[in-house]
Amino acid sequence: MPMEQLGFETIIVGGGIAGCTAALLLARAGINTLLLERGSQAGSKNISGGRLYTHALAQLIPDFAATAPLERHITQEKLSLINGDSAVTLDYRHTLPCSHSLLRARFDPWLMEQAQAAGAQCLTGALVDELIVRQGRVVGVMAAGEALFAKTVILAEGANTLLSEHAGLQAKPAISTMAIGVKEVLALPRERLEERFLLENDQGCAWLFAGQPTQGKVGGGFLYTNRDSLSLGVVCNLSSLTDSKIALPQMLQQFKQHPAVQPLLKNTELREYSAHLIPEGGAHSMPPLCGPGYLLVGDAARLCINTGHTVRGMDLAMLSAQTAAETLIAGQEPLHYPRRLQQSALWALIQQYRRLPxxxxxxxxxxxxxxxxxxxxxxxxxxxxxxxxxxxxxxxxxxxxxxxxxxxxxxxxxxxxxx
Ligand SMILES: Cc1cc2nc3c(=O)[nH]c(=O)nc-3n(C[C@H](O)[C@H](O)[C@H](O)COP(=O)(O)OP(=O)(O)OC[C@H]3O[C@@H](n4cnc5c(N)ncnc54)[C@H](O)[C@@H]3O)c2cc1C
CATH class of the missing domain: 1.10.287 (Helix Hairpins)
Known part of the structure; x- marks a missing residue:
């Protein structure tokens, strides 16, 4: 189909971290790009425990520290095995400049603004209902009853891959490869938070827990300090949950009552509550990453790794989106995208942890x-x-x-x- 009839060179479905990254890079290269996000604003449907490893962001926006709405620079790592009334904790303090806590409701709109400033068209409140497939090729999307055509569609729809499953581009994931997380954001005045966690200025703490938070099921708890709030949650493997005596929201409530956790939450006020899927199946759970007219990036490509001491989805979402954008900027067909990914550091990481799940x-x-x-x-x-x-x-x-x-x-x- 000639370009004039297409409307756009690229349509991106999803304005999370992966979608906004791809939009920014494509727009910078002068590629006519439309991003469609169903939420009323970028980030309104997204949750993360809240720690971003910033290496990929630094490649994308070298001076990100000047404007990005990041919360705290993580200088304190804690890993706790908790059980009954006790907690065994490893506490490591450092000055590594590699990660920050963040809140997606602040970060994603900022990233979308960067894409818009570079020239991408980003529409929020725009739910894509289905993909348009002609003769085996994805040629566009249906949104609000309107057909929008493009040479390539980037699927950055996140962990809940309804569109690509419906179009037969990937199968429903096995429950053993998926986890579900519930998270609360709890407001706590800045001075109290810093006193309680022994922090100064923009220093932050990342604390991961195993054992009691998931009542012995595969998963764990997390706590990240933000500027004036805490992100607290529990993540549990879906197949492991099927024979659980209690549901995930109750696990979170019991986790909050643990003697090692309760004092940290004193006088906090609930600001947000959310739940979300996480693809944690690693290399063996990845779907075909592309096909005629489309590419999958971020969680939609099931690129997320939880090693127990690091949780990495957001930086991998950025890296995969960057590789997808580079493929299209080079004028290559989507089938070149997996080859490019296989030569990247992201692939080495996925392979390294392939047996872990x-x-x-x-x-x-x-x-x-x-x-x-x-x-x-x-x-x-x-x-x-x-x-x-x-x-x-x-x-x-x-x-x-x-x-x-x-x-x-x-x-x-x-x-x-x-x-
Ligand atoms: C509880 C929890 C804790 C986590 N902790 C961390 C952490 O500490 N560090 C880390 O790096 N990662 C963490 N992750 C993983 C991380 O959140 C994801 O890997 C990351 O958000 C993936 O980005 P994405 O852009 O691919 O998908 P998402 O951020 O999910 O974005 C997908 C976007 O697509 C939109 N969308 C979906 N369908 C449509 C449609 N049909 N039409 C239009 N728009 C659509 C959604 O509204 C959404 O905005 C965590 C995840 C959870 C759930």
Whole structure:
């Protein structure tokens, strides 16, 4: 179809991080781009735990720090195994300039503004109802009863891939490859927050929890400090939830009551509550990334990795969108996009963690018995009651035998290999 009849060179479905990144790069290259976002504003339908690794943003907008509405520079990492009334916590302070907390309701509109300033047309409140497919090629979209045509459609619709599934471009994902997260944003005055978390200026804390938050199911809890609020939530694998005695919102409420968490939330006020899917199946769950007339980016391509100590979806959304845009800017057909991705750092990362999702599902002890083990060993180490303490080697041996040495060895080796 000649360009004059197309209307647009590229239509992007979805104004999240992936969609806005692609729109910005395409517009900068002078490509006639339309982005359609169903929310009343960018970010209104999006949630994240709230920590962005900024390397991809720095490539996209080198001076982002001057204008991007980021919350706090993460200088404090905490990882806790929580169980019963106890918590075993690793606390690491640093000055690595690699990540910030953020709130999507502030960040996404800013990113969309950058795309608009570069010349992209971005429409909010614009739900795409379906894709237009002619002779096996995606040639446009239907939105509000109107047919819009383009040479290429970028699908940046996020984890809930209704459009691409409906058009037969990808199958419904297996529930074992998906997680669901619930999150609250809790307001807390800045001075109190800084006092409570021992922070200064724009320093921030990222805290991940395993064990009690998901009641031993595959997943975990998170807490990020923002300027004057906390982002707190629980994420749980969907297949693991099917036999859970309690639902995810209740898990969050019980997590909030844990003695290690409750004091952190004192006198906070609920500002937002949201729930969202997360594609966590890794390399083995990825759909075909392109076809005639279309490309998939970000969560729609199931590019999200949760390693237990890092959660990375937003930077991967930016990187995949960047590769998709570069493919189109080079005048190449979508089928060149996967090849380009395979040569990128993103691909190396996806491959590195390809076994992790499966290993986590097959080793439930990481979420049940290992948090208990850590708490039990430390309790005996720190308890002073007048009798002679058990030597550490005996203590470790006793607890290790309870779990089973073979099981412990298997989980350790598999865990190490998958990381
Ligand atoms: C609880 C939780 C915690 C997380 N924590 C982190 C974290 O700390 N760090 C991190 O890097 N990642 C995190 N993630 C993952 C991260 O949020 C995603 O990987 C990231 O948002 C993917 O960006 P995206 O642009 O692909 O999709 P999204 O941000 O979901 O954007 C998709 C957009 O498409 C729009 N859309 C969908 N369908 C249509 C349609 N038919 N028509 C028009 N518009 C449509 C939606 O409204 C939405 O705006 C977390 C996710 C969750 C749920």
């Amino acid at each position: 499966e290993v986590m599902l097959q080793s439930p002890h990481w979420f049940t018995r290992y948090p208990q083990l850590a708490a039990a060993v430390l309790q005996e180490m720190f308890e002073v009651n007048g009798s002679a303490p058990t030597p550490l080697r005996k203590l470790l041996w006793r607890h290790a035998r309870r779990i089973g040495l073979r099981q412990l060895l298997k989980d350790t080796v598999n865990g190490m290999r998958s990381l």
